[in-house]
Amino acid sequence: MASLLLIGTSYQTSTPFQPYKQEIPGTPLSFEMVPIPGGTFKMGSHKKVKSAKDDEQPAHEVKIDPFWMASHEVTWDLFELFLDKGFEASSSEGPLSSEIDGLTRPSIPYLDMTFGMGKEKKPAIAMTQYGAIQFCRWLYLKTGVFYRLPTEAEWEYAARAGSEDIYFFGNDPALLDEYAWYAANSGGTTQTVGQKKPNPWGLYDILGNVNEWTMDHYKVDTYKSRQGNPVSNPVSLSEELYPKVIRGGSYKSHAEDLRPARRFGSSPDWKRIDPQIPKSQWWFPEAPFLGMRVIRPQNPPSLEEIEKYYGTLPMEDY
Numbered sequence: 001m002a003s004l005l006l007i008g009t010s011y012q013t014s015t016p017f018q019p020y021k022q023e024i025p026g027t028p029l030s031f032e033m034v035p036i037p038g039g040t041f042k043m044g045s046h047k048k049v050k051s052a053k054d055d056e057q058p059a060h061e062v063k064i065d066p067f068w069m070a071s072h073e074v075t076w077d078l079f080e081l082f083l084d085k086g087f088e089a090s091s092s093e094g095p096l097s098s099e100i101d102g103l104t105r106p107s108i109p110y111l112d113m114t115f116g117m118g119k120e121k122k123p124a125i126a127m128t129q130y131g132a133i134q135f136c137r138w139l140y141l142k143t144g145v146f147y148r149l150p151t152e153a154e155w156e157y158a159a160r161a162g163s164e165d166i167y168f169f170g171n172d173p174a175l176l177d178e179y180a181w182y183a184a185n186s187g188g189t190t191q192t193v194g195q196k197k198p199n200p201w202g203l204y205d206i207l208g209n210v211n212e213w214t215m216d217h218y219k220v221d222t223y224k225s226r227q228g229n230p231v232s233n234p235v236s237l238s239e240e241l242y243p244k245v246i247r248g249g250s251y252k253s254h255a256e257d258l259r260p261a262r263r264f265g266s267s268p269d270w271k272r273i274d275p276q277i278p279k280s281q282w283w284f285p286e287a288p289f290l291g292m293r294v295i296r297p298q299n300p301p302s303l304e305e306i307e308k309y310y311g312t313l314p315m316e317d318y
Helices: 076-083 085-091 129-143 152-160 173-178 303-311
Strands: 020-023 030-036 039-043 060-064 067-070 211-217 244-247 295-297
Touching (some): 030 152, 067 152, 129 303
Antiparallel strands (some): 030 067, 039 060, 067 295, 211 244
C-alpha cells in the first residue's frame, strides 16, 4: 500500500470550502463541485452483510482529508470538447491557448462510443483510466485548477456520506429507485444525469447510471493488509494496466452491486474487439457501463506532483 502524495499539502488553496461552479473558460459550459468534509469511516463490509464479497473485508478504519467532488458524472457535453480539438475550437470564444492546442487527445473512436444511448446531458462512457486522467489534465490546462480521479477510499467515503448502513439511505434496496438508475429501472440504457435524489453530501448518481473510475489498482486482498492498522488516505498504485478499481454500479447492475462497499476491477476483455496493435490506450469498446467523476483535493499537490500524475504514460496493451 502506498501513501497518496497527491494529498500532501504543498501550498494552501484560497478557495472557500463550499460548493462552487467550475466555469470552462471560453465556453458556456460548467460543472458543479460540492465539498466533502474530512473524517474517519469504516471502509468495506462487515461479515453480517449477506451480499458482502471477500475483497470487501475486513471492514477497517480509514481517515480521509477533505476534498471537493463533482456533483454529477462527467457528461458527453463536456468530454467531447476534450475528445475533439476541432469541436472545441469551433465551440470556444477566441483561439485555443498553445497548451490546449498541443494537448494529446484521444483517438477519434471508430465505433459509436455512445452505443446508441445518446449524448446530451448523459454520462461520457467507455474511456480508459488513462483517458480519464488526461481529461483531468485538459481541465487543469483550461481552468488552472487541479482535478483528478478519486481514490477508491475517497469514493467510498463520499458515497457513504457518513452512513454505516449498506446504502447511504439505509439497508432497504427497495429505496434504490429514488436514488439510482440500475437494472430494475434503467430500461437498459444510461440516463440523463441528476434526475434522481442525491446522497446527503449532494452527489447525484453516485450509485448506478455508470460505474466510475478510481485511481487504485485492484487487489483482492488490499483490505487484509490494513487489518488492525488505521490508515490515512490510502491508495494502491501499480504500473500494471489491469485490473484497476471501478465503483458504484451502473444501469446494468443489480441492487447488491450498487452497495458503496462493492469493488470491481477493469478487464482487458473490454478491448477484445479492438483491432489495433497495440490496442487503444483511450477506449474500451466493450464497456458502455463505465464513466467518471472528478475530485479536487482541498490542499493541492506541488507542480512536480501534478505533472507526474498527468504525465505518466500507461504500458502498451497487446
